[in-house]
Structure formats: C-alpha cells, structure tokens
Amino acid sequence: MSFLAASPTPYHAVANAAERLEKAGFRQVAETDAWDGTAGGKYVLRGGAIIAWYVPEGAAAHTPFRIVGAHTDSPNLRVKPRPDSGTHGWRQVAVEIYGGPLLNSWLDRDLGLAGRLTLRDGSTRLVDVDRPLLRVPQLAVHLDRTVNSDGLKLDKQRHMQPVWGLGDDIRDGDLIAFLEETAGLPSGEVTGWDLMVHSVEPPAYLGRDRELVAGPRMDNLLSVHAGTAALAAVAGRGADLSCIPVLAAFDHEENGSQSDTGADGPLLGGVLERSVYARGGTYEDRARAFAGTVCLSSDTGHAVHPNYAERHDPTHHPRVDGGPLLKVNVNNRYATDGSGRSVFAAACDKADVPFQSFVSNNAMPCGTTIGPITAARHGIRTVDIGVAILSMHSARELCGANDPYLLANALLAFLDE
Structure with a gap:
C-alpha cells in the first residue's frame, strides 16, 4: 500500500523499486559504461523501466535466467504539450487519454499531478503534487435527465479536461x-515534461474484516512490488542459485509496449546479453542461457464479479484471496502452455501457495500482456500469471488483502532455483 501511494507515475515506481533494491545490496550500472562480470545485484534504470538481476558467485556464462516480468504504467490522463487552457472563467489543464481507462472513474475525484521534468542541461527531476489540485467535473443530473436511464456518454476531448482554478487570463507556461x-x-528551467494526473485518495483496507484493499494502479504496480520484494529476498538469502534471478518492469504496456522502455523494445535482451558477455561468454553461451530461461509475466487479471458473473467463463470463476492466477488463452493472447503451467505449479507447490486458472468467456475478446511479446521477441519460455482484482483500469481498483503476499511468495519460490 505504501508502494502504491509513493508511485503515482512509472518514473516514481522504478525509483522506489531501485531504492528498495539498493537496501538489499544492489547497485545501479549505467548503460554507457563497461560492465564487469562480478557477482551480486545490479540494475539498470531507463525512464519508467527497470531491469534488475542478481549474479550468484561462480555463475557460468551460460547460466540461464529466471525472469519476473511486469509493467509500471497504468491508464490515466496525461498532460499535453500546451497544457494551459480554459473557458468561461475556468482555468483548465489540457490532457490526453493514456491507454484504456474507465473514464467515468476519473470524474468528480480529487486529483494530483506528478511525473518527470526535463531541465535545460538534460537532467530530470521527479515531481509530485500529492494534494487536491485538479478535478474533472461531471455534468449535473439536472442538465442530463437521461444519464441514469440511457447511460453516461463521455467525449474524450470535450468532457475529460480537468479544472484547476478560476480566471480568464489563460497564459502559456502557467502550469x-x-x-x-x-x-x-528557477523560472524557465524546465524544457520538457512527462506529466500525468492521479487520485490523491490513499490506498485503504476495506470490508468488515479489512480483508480487501482498495487503491490506485494495482494494474500493474502490484506485480512490480511483488517482483521487487521477491528479488530482494532471494538475493538476501545468498543461496546457491542455479539460475540468475531477474526483475524486468517495463513501461508502455497499456499502449502496445512499442518503445525503448517497453517489452517490445530491445532493453531486456540487451541487458541479458551484456550480462552473459560480461562474464566472458560467447554467442553460444548466450544461446544456451536463453534456451534455459523462463519468464513469469505477472499482471493483474479479472476476479469473478458478483454483479456480472455472466461475463466470465462459466467454469472459471477466480476469486480474490484465492491465490495467483495462471492465465491461459489458446490464441496466444497469453503465453502460457502446458509446460509453462508445470513451472508455475512447481513454484506454487514449493511456496505452499494455492493458484487458480483464468480464461476469458469465449464471447468476449481477451486482453493481452507483455508475455507473448517477451516470448516472441527473445525466444524464451514465458508463462502469464497475476492477481485477481475487480475494477481493472479504474482510477481505484480492488484486490484481496492476502493475494499480494501470496504472489510475492510464489515469485520468490520461482526465482529461488
């Protein structure tokens, strides 16, 4: 819950993951520097992505990897290049829709503003205005008498621009x-920005027995947090590992992963290859390492909804706090196959963690993840898993209070090979 609250953007999420890994003995390496093959924990930061890995003592160049894959971005509203706008005495911020959010969940909600500022010298600075600053006001029912009978219809351009003050004198550069x-x-120091709004309502326990957690960005910071915790724990054990454990948390999954920090980019492959070569490996060692590598692509999935149970497959009704999901789709929207199932089942058995299976209703199109992209791009065996939640892509999602813990323990067992 503290990780969710402290990570309003992908840039904050990877900074917080890096801080936790630093406390576990990991050190950052620059992509522009020469790498050595020494043992220990290392990580690379690029934008909203982090790749971290732990090399055991005596690891051979052809040692395979065990990867936990996740993504750091969530659907939201992002600030446009010319943000200052407004009309009829209202000051507004021009935003663009990122990914596929549930638009109505952003209405009438107190919103902050956070992201990355780029300065004149090319350096960056994280910023987080974590207080009520903006609001997307909904039209009153008196002015839309059919909203409750015909449904809410939102125009992404006209209806989703937040207000943040009063005034007719709209000047470029105010925000x-x-x-x-x-x-x-100093004034004029910022020459570029990557900014997005976020709900300032903190995560909270919910329910009679506090058995639920409500909060933002569970899709997919829940997996980023679990993967970070698992990697830090396996490194702290100093165990005699037969594989090299890796955390790969990418940006831009919600809009297709095609970027230099996305799963469809070269970042992961480049890091893994350089790790092989830094340990004196050859292309043959690289091929052997990749052939033995397994990736668990961890992303949230759909718990059965009590009000819409007919939208789910009739024989697969995943429940919150029922353990992580094994996500299956025969059309390769998920990368899981039978051999992948056995890998995940073994990890869950080792961790004494129950797991569930998820498939979509045949009449509904299935979503996808970084899993098929990772498998196809790098030729490595990949399994799609996750935690069952409700309200996916809402500004505020809902999960079972035990499931993040169960996921982290399953990931730890998978990495501790």
Whole structure:
C-alpha cells in the first residue's frame, strides 16, 4: 500500500523499486559504461523501466535466467504539450487519454499531478503534487435527465479536461511555472515534461474484516512490488542459485509496449546479453542461457464479479484471496502452455501457495500482456500469471488483502532455483 501511494507515475515506481533494491545490496550500472562480470545485484534504470538481476558467485556464462516480468504504467490522463487552457472563467489543464481507462472513474475525484521534468542541461527531476489540485467535473443530473436511464456518454476531448482554478487570463507556461516553483527550480528551467494526473485518495483496507484493499494502479504496480520484494529476498538469502534471478518492469504496456522502455523494445535482451558477455561468454553461451530461461509475466487479471458473473467463463470463476492466477488463452493472447503451467505449479507447490486458472468467456475478446511479446521477441519460455482484482483500469481498483503476499511468495519460490 505504501508502494502504491509513493508511485503515482512509472518514473516514481522504478525509483522506489531501485531504492528498495539498493537496501538489499544492489547497485545501479549505467548503460554507457563497461560492465564487469562480478557477482551480486545490479540494475539498470531507463525512464519508467527497470531491469534488475542478481549474479550468484561462480555463475557460468551460460547460466540461464529466471525472469519476473511486469509493467509500471497504468491508464490515466496525461498532460499535453500546451497544457494551459480554459473557458468561461475556468482555468483548465489540457490532457490526453493514456491507454484504456474507465473514464467515468476519473470524474468528480480529487486529483494530483506528478511525473518527470526535463531541465535545460538534460537532467530530470521527479515531481509530485500529492494534494487536491485538479478535478474533472461531471455534468449535473439536472442538465442530463437521461444519464441514469440511457447511460453516461463521455467525449474524450470535450468532457475529460480537468479544472484547476478560476480566471480568464489563460497564459502559456502557467502550469509549468507552478511546477517549477513547487520543485524549487528557477523560472524557465524546465524544457520538457512527462506529466500525468492521479487520485490523491490513499490506498485503504476495506470490508468488515479489512480483508480487501482498495487503491490506485494495482494494474500493474502490484506485480512490480511483488517482483521487487521477491528479488530482494532471494538475493538476501545468498543461496546457491542455479539460475540468475531477474526483475524486468517495463513501461508502455497499456499502449502496445512499442518503445525503448517497453517489452517490445530491445532493453531486456540487451541487458541479458551484456550480462552473459560480461562474464566472458560467447554467442553460444548466450544461446544456451536463453534456451534455459523462463519468464513469469505477472499482471493483474479479472476476479469473478458478483454483479456480472455472466461475463466470465462459466467454469472459471477466480476469486480474490484465492491465490495467483495462471492465465491461459489458446490464441496466444497469453503465453502460457502446458509446460509453462508445470513451472508455475512447481513454484506454487514449493511456496505452499494455492493458484487458480483464468480464461476469458469465449464471447468476449481477451486482453493481452507483455508475455507473448517477451516470448516472441527473445525466444524464451514465458508463462502469464497475476492477481485477481475487480475494477481493472479504474482510477481505484480492488484486490484481496492476502493475494499480494501470496504472489510475492510464489515469485520468490520461482526465482529461488
């Protein structure tokens, strides 16, 4: 819950993951530097992505990898290049829709603003205005008498622009000037930005017995957190590992993964190859290592909804707090096959963690993950898993309070090979 609250953007998420790994003895390596093959924990940061790995003592160049894959981005509203707008005495911020959010979940909600500022010298600074700053106001029912009978219809351009103040004098640069002041930067220092809004309502326990957790960005920071915890734990054991455990948390999954920090980019393959070569390996060693590698692509999945049970497959009704999901789709929207199931089943058995199976209703199109992309791009065996939640892609999602713990333990058992 603290990780969710402290990670309003992918940039904050990877910074927080890196901080936790640093405490476990990992060190950052720059992609522009020469790498050595020494044992220990290392990580690479690039934008909203982090690749971290732990090399055991005496690991051969052809040692295979065990990868936990996840993504750091969530559907939301992101600030446009010319953010300052407004009309009829309202000051507004121009935003673009990122990914596929449940738009209505962003209405009438207190919103903050966070992201990455790029300065004149090319350096970056994280910023987080974690207080009620913006709001996307819904039209009153008196002005839309059919909204409850005909349904809410939102135009992404006209209806989703948040307000953040009053005034008719709309000047370019006001929002960025406000953020420069907030971050303690000189006026005119910011030349680029990657900014997004977020709900300022903190994560919370919910339910009579506090058996549920409500919070933002569970898709997919829940998996990023579990993967970070598992990697830190396996490194802390100093065990005699037969594989090299890896955390690969990518950006841009929600819009197709095609970027230099996305799963369809070269980042993961480049890091794994350089790790092989830094330990004196050859192309043959690289091929052997990749052939023995397994990736668990961890992303949230759909718990059976009590009000819409007919939308789910009639024989597969995953429940919250029932353990992680094994996600299957024969059309390769998920990468799981029978051999992959055996890998995950063995990890769950080792960790004494129950697991469930998920398939989509045949009449519904199935979503996808980084799993098939990772399998196809790198030629490595990949299994899709995750945690069952409700309200996926809402500004505020819901999971069982025990499931993140169960997932982290299953991932630890998988990495501890």
